[in-house]
Amino acid sequence: MSEQQHMGFEAVIGLEVHAQLQTASKIFSPSSTAFGAPPNTHVDPVCLGMPGVLPVLNRKAVEFAIRMGLATHCRIAGRSIFARKHYFYPDLPKGYQISQYELPLCEHGYVEIEPEQGEKRRIAIVRIHLEEDAGKSVHAEEYVAGDETLIDLNRCGVPLIEIVSAPDLRTPREAWLYLAKLRQLVRWLGICDGNMEQGSLRCDANVSVRPVGEKKLGVKTELKNMNTLRGVEKALEYEISRQIAAVRRGETIVQETLLWDADRNVAVPMRSKEFAHDYRYFPDPDLVPLVIDDAWRDRIAAELPELPDSMRLRFTRQYGLPEYDAAILTEERELAAYFESAAAEARDVKAVSNWIMGDVLRVIKEEKISIAAFRVAPKALAELVNLITEGVISGKIAKQVFAEMLENGGTPKQIVEEKGLVQISDSSAIEQAVADALSAHPAEAERLRNGEGKLIGFFVGKVMQASRGKANPKMVSELLQKQMRG
Amino acid sequence: MTRDRQPSASSTVPSIRATRQAIREGNDSLEQVVSRCLAAIAAGSDINAFITVFDEQALEAARRIDGQIRSGTAGPLAGAVIAVKDNIAVKDCLMTCGSRILHNFIPPYDATVISRLQEAGAVIIGKTNLDEFAMGSSSEHSASGAVKNPVAPGHVAGGSSGGSAAAVAAGYCHAALGSDTGGSIRQPAAFTGVFGLKPTYGRVSRFGLAAFASSLDQIGPLARSTEDLAAVLQVISGHDPLDGTSAQEPAPDFSASVASLNGKTIGIPAQYLGEGVQPEIAAAVDAAAEKARSSGAKVVSVDLPMTDYAIATYYLICTAEASSNLARYDGAHYGFRAEGVRSLEEMYTRSRSEGFGEEVKRRIMLGTYVLSAGYYDAYYRRAMKARSLIRRDFEQAFATCDLLLTPTTPTTAFRSGEKTTDPLAMYLSDIFTVSVNLAGLPAISFPYGRDDQGLPIGLQCIAPAFDEISLLRAARFFEQNG
Numbered sequence: 001m002s003e004q005q006h007m008g009f010e011a012v013i014g015l016e017v018h019a020q021l022q023t024a025s026k027i028f029s030p031s032s033t034a035f036g037a038p039p040n041t042h043v044d045p046v047c048l049g050m051p052g053v054l055p056v057l058n059r060k061a062v063e064f065a066i067r068m069g070l071a072t073h074c075r076i077a078g079r080s081i082f083a084r085k086h087y088f089y090p091d092l093p094k095g096y097q098i099s100q101y102e103l104p105l106c107e108h109g110y111v112e113i114e115p116e117q118g119e120k121r122r123i124a125i126v127r128i129h130l131e132e133d134a135g136k137s138v139h140a141e142e143y144v145a146g147d148e149t150l151i152d153l154n155r156c157g158v159p160l161i162e163i164v165s166a167p168d169l170r171t172p173r174e175a176w177l178y179l180a181k182l183r184q185l186v187r188w189l190g191i192c193d194g195n196m197e198q199g200s201l202r203c204d205a206n207v208s209v210r211p212v213g214e215k216k217l218g219v220k221t222e223l224k225n226m227n228t229l230r231g232v233e234k235a236l237e238y239e240i241s242r243q244i245a246a247v248r249r250g251e252t253i254v255q256e257t258l259l260w261d262a263d264r265n266v267a268v269p270m271r272s273k274e275f276a277h278d279y280r281y282f283p284d285p286d287l288v289p290l291v292i293d294d295a296w297r298d299r300i301a302a303e304l305p306e307l308p309d310s311m312r313l314r315f316t317r318q319y320g321l322p323e324y325d326a327a328i329l330t331e332e333r334e335l336a337a338y339f340e341s342a343a344a345e346a347r348d349v350k351a352v353s354n355w356i357m358g359d360v361l362r363v364i365k366e367e368k369i370s371i372a373a374f375r376v377a378p379k380a381l382a383e384l385v386n387l388i389t390e391g392v393i394s395g396k397i398a399k400q401v402f403a404e405m406l407e408n409g410g411t412p413k414q415i416v417e418e419k420g421l422v423q424i425s426d427s428s429a430i431e432q433a434v435a436d437a438l439s440a441h442p443a444e445a446e447r448l449r450n451g452e453g454k455l456i457g458f459f460v461g462k463v464m465q466a467s468r469g470k471a472n473p474k475m476v477s478e479l480l481q482k483q484m485r486g
Numbered sequence: 487m488t489r490d491r492q493p494s495a496s497s498t499v500p501s502i503r504a505t506r507q508a509i510r511e512g513n514d515s516l517e518q519v520v521s522r523c524l525a526a527i528a529a530g531s532d533i534n535a536f537i538t539v540f541d542e543q544a545l546e547a548a549r550r551i552d553g554q555i556r557s558g559t560a561g562p563l564a565g566a567v568i569a570v571k572d573n574i575a576v577k578d579c580l581m582t583c584g585s586r587i588l589h590n591f592i593p594p595y596d597a598t599v600i601s602r603l604q605e606a607g608a609v610i611i612g613k614t615n616l617d618e619f620a621m622g623s624s625s626e627h628s629a630s631g632a633v634k635n636p637v638a639p640g641h642v643a644g645g646s647s648g649g650s651a652a653a654v655a656a657g658y659c660h661a662a663l664g665s666d667t668g669g670s671i672r673q674p675a676a677f678t679g680v681f682g683l684k685p686t687y688g689r690v691s692r693f694g695l696a697a698f699a700s701s702l703d704q705i706g707p708l709a710r711s712t713e714d715l716a717a718v719l720q721v722i723s724g725h726d727p728l729d730g731t732s733a734q735e736p737a738p739d740f741s742a743s744v745a746s747l748n749g750k751t752i753g754i755p756a757q758y759l760g761e762g763v764q765p766e767i768a769a770a771v772d773a774a775a776e777k778a779r780s781s782g783a784k785v786v787s788v789d790l791p792m793t794d795y796a797i798a799t800y801y802l803i804c805t806a807e808a809s810s811n812l813a814r815y816d817g818a819h820y821g822f823r824a825e826g827v828r829s830l831e832e833m834y835t836r837s838r839s840e841g842f843g844e845e846v847k848r849r850i851m852l853g854t855y856v857l858s859a860g861y862y863d864a865y866y867r868r869a870m871k872a873r874s875l876i877r878r879d880f881e882q883a884f885a886t887c888d889l890l891l892t893p894t895t896p897t898t899a900f901r902s903g904e905k906t907t908d909p910l911a912m913y914l915s916d917i918f919t920v921s922v923n924l925a926g927l928p929a930i931s932f933p934y935g936r937d938d939q940g941l942p943i944g945l946q947c948i949a950p951a952f953d954e955i956s957l958l959r960a961a962r963f964f965e966q967n968g
Contacts, residue, residue: 049814049819050820051815052593052597052693052696054729054730055730056727056729056730086857088813088834090830094814095812096810278859282866285700285731286700286731288730288731
């Protein structure tokens with residue numbers, strides 16, 4: 001889509017984001033929440049909805065939800081209520097989902113996003129509430145024949161928070177940024193792994209369009225089944241274009257739910273029957289009101305880690321890092337901690353930042369590992385950077401040392417010593433090497449002496465080659481400068 | 487009105503204490519007691535009090551407990567033989583709730599009350615018949631057929647804990663567990679001439695009780711004496727971490743309740759003695775009040791003005807909760823599934839249409855309507871407001887009274903089949919019991935004489951929350967001063 005096509009229209013987008021909380025057990029029963037177990041092995045009478053069993057609220061799930069509420073500047077309700085949301089579906093054994101309706105746990109918060117162009121934007125969060133996940137219908141051929149459907153209830157009862165934004169987002173890119181921000185936060189807080197492909201973070205979008213300047217909202221549609229950040233952006237681009245085109249043609253938008261088909265890049269309307277629900281919400285009489293006293297809330301607040309926005313600002317102030325570096329280093333809490341550990345030992349903090357943003361993140365990406373699993377300890381990285389700063393090795397040699405550390409372990413100093421990689425900074429040895437290079441290439445040497453400066457690079461290369469990278473390139477370059485006649 | 491207290495049926499078992507003593511002294515064994523109970527149940531099969539009888543299982547438990555009694559290691563309820571309403575889960579034993587939809591359901595867990603009874607040394611003898619999912623006042627709405635009143639042939643045993651009341655009245659066991667959502671322990675106790683206690687909401691764990699209306703349901707005991715009633719209540723009471731609504735309140739010693747009303751103020755609500763109350767029952771209330779007065783109690787008239795709204799409020803709330811609680815019976819995971827279904831929707835509609843009885847379906851439909859978009863505020867929310875007012879009525883009454891004394895029911899046991907075609911008339915038989923559930927209070931029904939046809943009359947005492955002790959004292963007083 002292009003801005004041109006949307007001329008005169010704006011989109012209004014609100015997101016409903018579900019995040020699975022990484023508690024050990026389910027929200028109302030003792031079964032494990034671990035992902036990937038054989039079907040129906042993480043179940044118990046409570047999550048199976050057997051007659052007479054009762055839900056008992058998992059305190060950890062409440063704490064996790066409060067963490068997110070505090071991190072998004074929400075008001076934490078001193079008293080909130082669980083409600084039953086009714087619909088019949090085989091992956092919902094009780095015939096209702098326990099959720100929150102009239103009095104949610106968290107309300108009136110916000111997060112800030114920073115579009116590439118333009119001002120920082122504050123996106124309001126209407127509410128964050130706790131609820132239980134449903135099971136899964138399995139149609140996979142390994143289990144079922146023909147038109148049968150099997151049910152896996154391992155996921156049933158896994159704690160979720162639903163984070164509902166105000167309709168404050170105006171472009172698919174803003175939706176992407178907002179969702180990325182939420183994903184960053186849930187990971188940062190250690191409450192959700194944020195994995196959209198596995199469904200531990202899920203996003204539905206409500207979207208409508210209206211002429212620029214119009215205050216009244218257009219008819220909205222709901223988009224579901226986007227399994228990646230990019231998918232959310234693409235589905236919104238598709239749907240906004242479709243709605244604008246329809247309005248231009250004089251058609252009215254029908255309120256409906258559409259499923260994003262990532263293979264075909266289209267959003268397909270669900271059959272209306274599948275979502276025509278009257279959920280008949282009412283307070284769950286099996287659960288007493290959830291009371292959060294100030295002491296509990298304050299303790300959770302005190303235990304909250306420094307949040308990414310604040311840490312980012314601190315990195316620019318405390319370490320003098322550019323905004324760009326600070327943003328990348330605070331993308332993940334573990335990465336930020338890695339940087340800070342290394343920075344504490346390093347003389348050149350910006351160089352540490354460069355190494356992390358460059359080689360460290362490259363390796364992590366290539367190997368698809370987390371920073372926690374990265375083999376070079378922050379202390380070792382700092383030592384490596386210090387060797388460059390001190391002139392013991394060149395940047396080029398440092399890359400070799402880094403590769404060696406990754407391959408076989410060991411500290412930078414050990415490797416530099418064992419492999420004889422110490423930079424040659426002895427001026428007589430370097431003078432000799434420069435003289436050798438000049439006499440080996442008399443024609444170029446003559447041109448250099450006549451002032452052809454670009455040949456300095458040529459000779460530095462030759463000297464470095466001859467010294468197998470160990471000559472101090474700065475000293476080599478200085479000596480060559482002196483060869484040039486005024 | 488006659489007030490002879492002749493035993494209504496030949497009792498197989500004396501009191502729990504007497505049974506235990508006989509065993510300890512070597513004059514009897516629990517195995518023999520259970521055998522006699524089983525024989526009596528078999529002989530009285532026309533009463534239809536039981537859905538499942540635990541023959542071999544009960545005898546095996548009896549033999550084990552016999553050993554414990556002799557060796558002095560037995561629990562506080564050793565010697566007791568107890569029947570359990572079939573909406574309370576006993577692990578690995580069929581639990582039907584009187585419904586076709588659970589005709590084959592075997593819970594893999596014990597209700598908390600069951601594990602507590604078993605730990606205390608009680609023998610569970612079987613599962614008793616009931617109105618389907620405890621919805622009814624006559625125990626005629628059961629997939630296992632109607633319960634008959636063992637002390638009043640041709641009459642209903644009351645409901646929904648009719649099987650439990652009949653089993654106790656017929657002497658098939660020492661005591662039984664029932665559940666009371668709007669009177670389902672007290673009304674059948676009254677109809678069969680036994681004691682029935684509905685504890686304060688939260689006093690007894692609901693874990694393992696198939697929910698009808700979660701905010702009203704409470705498990706409680708039925709017995710032939712206040713002594714046995716107290717013994718069972720003692721064991722099943724107390725906080726349960728598996729039930730978030732169970733109270734932290736510790737259970738006092740219920741057995742120590744003395745039979746005295748001296749110095750107590752007893753309130754008689756005018757609204758409970760108006761039109762429609764059978765004259766002999768009104769006379770029984772007067773007689774009981776007089777007895778209390780003559781032994782030092784003060785009897786006063788109190789006003790419970792919200793009583794007129796109780797039935798409407800109750801049926802709005804209980805049907806709303808029932809429609810939600812019974813959504814799980816859908817044919818998908820356990821229980822009955824209609825045969826030959828070709829689609830998901832057909833599986834749901836046919837399994838539920840064929841699996842539930844008429845009364846249950848009626849209440850599910852009423853409750854679904856009550857909670858529907860656009861009606862919620864008009865019905866459910868207003869009913870919740872009325873419920874608060876009803877609760878306040880009682881608070882005001884208890885500001886001046888220690889106890890309230892009322893009839894348990896407006897009439898004695900009605901004839902079998904008399905009200906099955908008139909649901910509203912059936913609902914009105916709960917008129918004196920439902921307010922107690924709405925207010926979450928404890929209440930007891932105790933037998934107090936008989937009417938002109940010889941049918942048992944039950945009177946009700948209501949106490950402030952967590953004051954079951956006062957109920958047991960009052961009932962014991964009337965037990966000894968009938």
